[in-house]
Amino acid sequence: MAAHLAILLVEDDVALRRTYERALQRAGHEVCSAGDVAEALQWLDHRTFDLAFVDYDLPDGNGADVVEYAVRHCRVSAPYCITGTADTQTVVAVTRAGCLDVFEKPVGHRRLNALIQQFIDGAEDGGADLDAWRERYAPNILGDSPALRNVLDVVRNVADSDATVLITGESGTGKELLARAVHDASPRRDRPFVALNCAAIPESLIEAELFGHTRGAFTGAVTAREGRIASADGGTLFLDEIGDMPLAAQAKLLRVLQEGTVAPIGSNDHVRIDIRVVAATNKDLEQLVEEGKFRADLYYRLAVIPVHLPPLRERIDDIPALAEAFVARASARNGRNVTGLTADALDALRRHRWPGNIRELMHTIERAVLLRRSGKLTARDIPLKFARGTVPNIPVQSAAPIGDNLDLRAAIDALERRYIEEALQRTGGNRTEAASLLGLNRTTLVEKIRKHMSA
Ligand SMILES: Nc1ncnc2c1ncn2[C@@H]1O[C@H](COP(=O)(O)OP(=O)(O)OP(=O)(O)O)[C@@H](O)[C@H]1O
Ligand SMILES: [Mg+2]
Known part of the structure; x- marks a missing residue:
């Protein structure tokens, strides 16, 4: 397994958060940090993590809330609590929520790295077990994204x-x-x-x-x-x-x-x-x-x-395996001789939003294979109308200055949230009007509001 993990860091002490963040990033890990429960849940609504380090006392709740949510939605493989005071009550609360262990501050880098190594070793064993299980019981479920692997592991x-x-x-x-x-x-x-x-x-x-x-x-x-x-x-x-x-x-x-x-x-x-x-x-x-x-x-x-x-757009790492398999299947079924996809075709597939998810991917590829007949599918063979590459002209100064974290999806989410808030403000909270300002249909807006505000 890759030694580069996705780690969620929840800590309200800004200085401490920065210290951990730097240490973890220096070790090559991807770190998403949050200063309170709401921010943490927002991350968890959008992606999955290998590890989470969660503080207990947070301004708007406590670490057990975060861990409970993460475990219930299969978002984090290994949650740990790092708390100022590991009293019995705290330990019980976070353990009950699904934490693997609780540590009392200060927790140094060496301790963190040991935990991470322990996770990597365990995941390697578990990963091999999971592969064997998949081959036996779910050979037709394709894809290797961490999100899908988490689901299959459950x-x-x-x-x-x-x-x-x-x-x-x-x-x-x-x-x-x-x-x-x-x-x-x-x-x-x-x-x-x-x-x-x-x-x-x-x-x-x-x-x-x-x-x-x-x-x-x-x-x-x-x-x-x-x-x-x-x-x-x-x-x-x-x-x-x-x-x-x-x-x-x-x-x-x-x-x-x-x-x-x-x-x-x-x-x-x-x-x-x-x-x-x-x-x-x-x-x-x-x-x-x-x-x-x-x-x-x-x-x-x-x-x-x-x-x-x-949704498929949140596990684009599944796309290559799925696409290759669908090409092979469509080609064989229809007497075609299409042998695979070019790199630019895969890139195009990764950028599409896939509102119809895997079913849409399957049909898109089937159509392309029928028309292409032989050789490899290129980006031009795959008509994708709503590629998310086509970003409208958004005034850049409205976005926060770019910090150390270059996570594009998080930035887009933050921007989306600001636009929604602005639209709601301008329309006095009228969702129908706000949706029309934003160019969304109302249901989509309501879903997005729930996504952002449930946190
Ligand atoms: N991980 C996967 N690997 C291979 N094929 C997949 C995978 N996931 C879905 N598919 C295929 O995509 C199509 C849609 O999947 P399925 O019918 O299970 O979706 P669903 O979530 O039940 O959709 P709906 O809500 O529309 O009923 C099926 O043809 C299925 O075989
Ligand atoms: Mg179904």
């Missing part, structure tokens, strides 16, 4: 349990593929994997699909039918687009999960069932809970193991 660790897994991520990020891997890697792999797409079925039929029905249970129920829950007995039930499940069905599903029994509509004969549930959604369930559209109790029941698949 799946590997929980696959042999019956814990409910909730997979979140934008459309086309591979949620269904991952759900299948959870099943294939579990002891239930020889039993059925039954999927139900809650968005594809009319509301009125969902309950019949899930629970089944007896003959004559309702108009149109000419014969009795087994529900998906019963069909999945012994195996895995995959509830796709769970955010679209109507509230009434949610209540019944919760009861089934709590009681471990199911009765078809029209009958009171409850039969025992043994299923493992994996659910997926591209919606923000926590938000739906707040809006009263999703039951909080069901949410907690499903989100035992939350797994987030980041």
